[in-house]
Amino acid sequence: RKEVEQDPGPFNVPEGATVAFNCTYSNSASQSFFWYRQDCRKEPKLLMSVYSSGNEDGRFTAQLNRASQYISLLIRDSKLSDSATYLCSGAYTGNQFYFGTGTSLTVIP
Amino acid sequence: NAGVMQNPRHLVRRRGQEARLRCSPMKGHSHVYWYRQLPEEGLKFMVYLQKENIIDESGMPKERFSAEFPKEGPSILRIQQVVRGDSAAYFCASSPGPVLNTEAFFGQGTRLTVV
Numbered sequence: 001r002k003e004v005e006q007d008p009g010p011f012n013v014p015e016g017a018t019v020a021f022n023c024t025y026s027n028s029a030s031q032s033f034f035w036y037r038q039d040c041r042k043e044p045k046l047l048m049s050v051y052s053s054g055n056e057d058g059r060f061t062a063q064l065n066r067a068s069q070y071i072s073l074l075i076r077d078s079k080l081s082d083s084a085t086y087l088c089s090g091a092y093t094g095n096q097f098y099f100g101t102g103t104s105l106t107v108i109p
Numbered sequence: 110n111a112g113v114m115q116n117p118r119h120l121v122r123r124r125g126q127e128a129r130l131r132c133s134p135m136k137g138h139s140h141v142y143w144y145r146q147l148p149e150e151g152l153k154f155m156v157y158l159q160k161e162n163i164i165d166e167s168g169m170p171k172e173r174f175s176a177e178f179p180k181e182g183p184s185i186l187r188i189q190q191v192v193r194g195d196s197a198a199y200f201c202a203s204s205p206g207p208v209l210n211t212e213a214f215f216g217q218g219t220r221l222t223v224v
Contacts, residue, residue: 101151
């Protein structure tokens with residue numbers, strides 16, 4: 001069983017649309033969560049940490065639901081430059097830092 | 110403050126040779142993680158190290174692969190007697206403390222091609 005499950009997509013959305021990704025995790029001991037974005041053949045770049053209270057950074061909102069063991073990422077007013085693969089990740093005691101396989105997003109003009 | 114530096118960016122090795130991949134963490138970071146990524150696949154955890162210690166190597170193949178993070182110098186991922194299946198992108202990430210409490214940042218990766 002994978003530590004983290006993500007819908008691989010692809011998600012194809014028009015510019016200006018709102019899109020949401022979910023990510024479920026299996027280890028209830030997981031304590032820290034993050035969203036990264038990865039452009040083709042590039043390194044993952046940290047998008048945002050996910051806090052229990054939820055957090056927002058411009059057009060991006062991240063949520064954590066511990067009861068259902070999932071995290072989400074909402075992107076509002078999608079831009080062409082948002083096209084990428086979005087990776088959710090988590091860490092738990094012992095500090096192994098694991099990743100989902102990623103969700104592919106393409107924003108269409 | 111320079112980011113995480115990996116070198117070489119591209120590495121070509123013949124089957125049976127050794128590959129050495131280097132990762133210099135960000136200044137002030139003492140925690141390093143190595144990942145392998147095959148085309149169209151996710152990041153597979155390999156090993157987590159702190160200075161001079163291997164904390165978790167549960168993702169490392171039992172044979173041919175080793176990693177170190179000496180007191181001085183970069184972290185090294187070593188692959189002995191490479192095979193075609195070792196061809197992949199290898200990324201390292203670093204953090205100033207346990208990732209439970211901080212954030213980790215990635216280097217640009219080393220793309221290993223075994224011919």
